[in-house]
Amino acid sequence: MLGRVNHVAIAVPDLAAATAAYNTTLGAKVTAPQALPEHGVTVVFVELPNTKIELLEPLGEGSPIAAFLAKNASGGIHHICYEVEDIIAARDELKKNGARVLGDGEPKIGAHNKPVLFLHPKDFFGTLIELEQV
Ligand SMILES: CC[C@H](C(=O)O)C(=O)SCCNC(=O)CCNC(=O)[C@H](O)C(C)(C)COP(=O)(O)OP(=O)(O)OC[C@H]1O[C@@H](n2cnc3c(N)ncnc32)[C@H](O)[C@@H]1OP(=O)(O)O
Numbered sequence: 001m002l003g004r005v006n007h008v009a010i011a012v013p014d015l016a017a018a019t020a021a022y023n024t025t026l027g028a029k030v031t032a033p034q035a036l037p038e039h040g041v042t043v044v045f046v047e048l049p050n051t052k053i054e055l056l057e058p059l060g061e062g063s064p065i066a067a068f069l070a071k072n073a074s075g076g077i078h079h080i081c082y083e084v085e086d087i088i089a090a091r092d093e094l095k096k097n098g099a100r101v102l103g104d105g106e107p108k109i110g111a112h113n114k115p116v117l118f119l120h121p122k123d124f125f126g127t128l129i130e131l132e133q134v
């Protein structure tokens with residue numbers, strides 16, 4: 001089912017400061033900020049030779065990142081995104097195996113304009129999993 005790691009996401013309280021740290025201190029290429037109001041986030045991607053780091057800041061009311069930062073004020077690793085070839089087949093297989101698919105279970109369009117789904121962190125050893133169809 002799982003393909004490459006598409007990205008590892010880090011929730012941050014200040015996206016500009018986090019971008020500067022990755023761009024200037026760590027010398028990495030960072031994309032421009034992308035507001036995703038339907039997901040309650042503003043994101044940038046740190047581009048690496050073998051994967052990406054997604055830096056996430058809360059956007060608007062009820063952001064899942066705000067809730068995460070309320071428990072982890074300085075930020076922290078938020079989720080890992082795996083690529084899948086067929087997100088509906090993956091979802092149905094996961095549900096059949098008892099995994100909880102978050103939201104209404106229907107894929108939403110993510111930062112890469114691809115369908116994404118999320119799996120409950122409590123079903124995967126305290127790690128929020130995102131699936132992205134490629
Ligand atoms: C799609 C656009 C973009 C992209 O890459 O394209 C993104 O990735 S957007 C990312 C932001 N969107 C999401 O995270 C959507 C999925 N997330 C959710 O539905 C919620 O955040 C949820 C259900 C994971 C957590 O909900 P809430 O914050 O209300 O916390 P709860 O108290 O209900 O949490 C229950 C339990 O889970 C632990 N928890 C919460 N978040 C995480 C996390 N990121 N990683 C690991 N564990 C997490 C929380 O501490 C609770 O544990 P407990 O032991 O019961 O205290």
Ligand SMILES: [Co+2]
Pocket residue numbers: 007009054079081130
């Ligand atoms: Co993500």
